[in-house]
Structures are given as C-alpha cells and as structure tokens.
Amino acid sequence: MNVYKYASPVTFYPLAGKLIPYFAVIAAALGIAGLYLGLFLAPVDFQQGEVYRIIFIHVPASWMAMVIYLVMAAYGVLALSFNTRLSSMMMEALAPTGAMFTVLALWTGALWGKPTWGTYWVWDARMTSTLILLFLYVGYLALTHAIEDKKRADKAGALLVIVGSINVPIIYFSVRWWNTLHQGASVTVTGSKMATIMALGMLIMALACWAYSIAVALVRVRAIILEREQEARA
Amino acid sequence: MNFSEFFAMNGRAFYVWGSFGAFAIALTVEVVLLRLRAKKAATAAADAAAAQQ
Numbered sequence: 001m002n003v004y005k006y007a008s009p010v011t012f013y014p015l016a017g018k019l020i021p022y023f024a025v026i027a028a029a030l031g032i033a034g035l036y037l038g039l040f041l042a043p044v045d046f047q048q049g050e051v052y053r054i055i056f057i058h059v060p061a062s063w064m065a066m067v068i069y070l071v072m073a074a075y076g077v078l079a080l081s082f083n084t085r086l087s088s089m090m091m092e093a094l095a096p097t098g099a100m101f102t103v104l105a106l107w108t109g110a111l112w113g114k115p116t117w118g119t120y121w122v123w124d125a126r127m128t129s130t131l132i133l134l135f136l137y138v139g140y141l142a143l144t145h146a147i148e149d150k151k152r153a154d155k156a157g158a159l160l161v162i163v164g165s166i167n168v169p170i171i172y173f174s175v176r177w178w179n180t181l182h183q184g185a186s187v188t189v190t191g192s193k194m195a196t197i198m199a200l201g202m203l204i205m206a207l208a209c210w211a212y213s214i215a216v217a218l219v220r221v222r223a224i225i226l227e228r229e230q231e232a233r234a
Numbered sequence: 235m236n237f238s239e240f241f242a243m244n245g246r247a248f249y250v251w252g253s254f255g256a257f258a259i260a261l262t263v264e265v266v267l268l269r270l271r272a273k274k275a276a277t278a279a280a281d282a283a284a285a286q287q
Contacts, residue, residue, distance in 0.1 A: 039254075049244055051249050053250055054254075058253065061257070096264070097264065100264055104256065107256050112253065115246060216264060219272055222272065222275075224275075
C-alpha cells in the first residue's frame with residue numbers, strides 16, 4: 001500500500017468517510033464518560049467548591065485551541081514545501097473548530113475567573129496570548145476567504161498560520177515566564193498535581209475533544225473537497 | 235444528593251452551567267451547520283455529475 005496516495009484529495013475522500021463514524025462514536029462515548037466523572041464522581045474541591053468543575057471543559061478546550069493551531073501550522077509547512085492541495089484543505093477544515101475551542105477556552109475561563117479571582121477578564125499574559133490566538137484563527141479565515149484565487153489564498157493562509165505559531169509556546173509558557181493571575185500548569189509531562197479522579201476526568205474529556213475535532217475536521221474536509229471541485233469546474 | 239442540589243452547584247450554577255451550556259451549544263451548532271454544508275456540497279456534486287452525463 002502506498003501511503004502517499006492518500007495525500008491526494010480523490011483517494012483521501014473515501015478514506016475520511018470511513019473514519020468519521022469511528023471518531024464520532026469514540027467522541028460521544030468518551031464525552032459521556034468524562035462528563036459523568038467530572039460532574040458526578042469527582043468530589044468537590046476543598047478550596048474552590050463546585051465551580052472548579054469548569055476545569056473539565058476549560059482545560060480540554062484550551063488544549064484543543066493550541067493543538068489544532070499547531071496541526072494547522074504543520075499542514076501549512078507541508079502545503080508550502082510540497083504544494084499539496086489536501087494540506088491546505090485540512091487547514092481550512094480545522095480552522096473553524098480551532099477558533100470555536102479558543103472562544104470556549106476564553107468564555108469558560110471568564111466564568112471561572114469571576115467567582116475565583118473576582119473578575120471576568122484581566123490583561124494577564126496567558127489570557128492576552130489566548131485572545132491573540134483567536135485573532136490568528138479569525139485572521140486566517142478572513143484572509144483565505146478574502147483572496148479569490150484559491151492557490152494564492154492557500155499560500156497566504158499557510159504563511160500567516162506558520163508565522164503565528166510562535167504564539168503557541170508563548171501561551172503555554174506564559175504562566176512560567178510572567179507573573180500571571182492565571183495559575184501554573186496542573187498537569188505536565190512529568191506528572192499531575194491534581195487528585196487522580198480529577199486528572200482522569202480531564203484527560204478523558206480531552207480525548208473526547210480530540211476525537212470530536214478529528215471527526216468534524218474530516219466531515220468538513222470532505223465538503224471542502226467537493227466544493228473546490230465544483231469551483232474548479234465552474 | 236438530589237437533582238435540585240445538583241443543579242444549584244452550591245450557588246455556583248450560573249458559572250458552572252454557563253460554561254457547560256456554552257460548550258454544549260457551541261458543539262451542537264457546529265455539528266448542525268457542518269451537516270448542512272456537507273449536504274449542500276454533496277447535492278451540488280451529484281447535480282454536476284448528473285448534468286455531465
């Protein structure tokens with residue numbers, strides 16, 4: 001089997017179609033399990049009370065906001081260096097979902113900030129850099145839709161996303177580099193500072209969001225493949 | 235724990251359900267809009283294929 005052949009939209013289209021139901025079912029199953037764990041099984045936090053439960057969606061949403069952006073940047077590198085059409089289509093398919101998760105990260109963060117810090121918003125390094133991430137997503141979408149020539153639009157979009165990817169490590173390390181109101185990382189590669197059941201609930205919700213994003217991106221990229229075919233014919 | 239206690243979230247209902255609610259609405263809206271887009275694209279493609287024959 002030749003893996004490279006799936007870099008072509010025509011052969012990728014049916015493969016994506018076969019994969020979608022699996023990711024959709026995984027997303028639903030993990031989502032139900034994660035919500036059950038987070039809302040019913042996980043105990044009340046002794047400091048924050050019930051409001052800490054926002055963590056089960058706030059952290060996965062924030063992770064997805066950053067991960068989807070990095071995946072887009074990787075596709076951007078592929079698009080610019082190998083001129084693969086599918087890479088640009090994948091970028092276009094991922095951007096709306098990434099933007100949505102960024103909005104959710106900011107929204108849930110604001111609703112968590114009010115009862116714990118006393119404010120919905122401050123111009124804290126992590127929050128500001130996450131807002132910049134949203135502007136990058138919106139900027140990519142606006143730019144690619146504003147340029148009529150699809151090839152030029154793809155190139156400009158890829159360039160914007162690659163340059164903007166410098167913002168992702170800034171978001172991630174912001175809580176270490178600056179004195180932020182936002183707390184530091186609770187979960188790192190070396191371990192977790194949280195109770196096991198809380199960390200587990202968060203992890204399951206994060207995996208559910210991964211599966212959801214993949215399913216949605218595959219549905220969207222299939223629509224994009226068809227739409228672009230139509231445009232090429234017209 | 236009964237249901238009203240669960241929904242009250244110990245006085246934090248606005249923040250907790252405001253977050254989970256927004257999350258649920260956002261994902262639902264995305265899925266619905268995407269289904270419409272996919273359907274539209276599939277119909278257009280099928281029409282074009284039929285017109286060619």
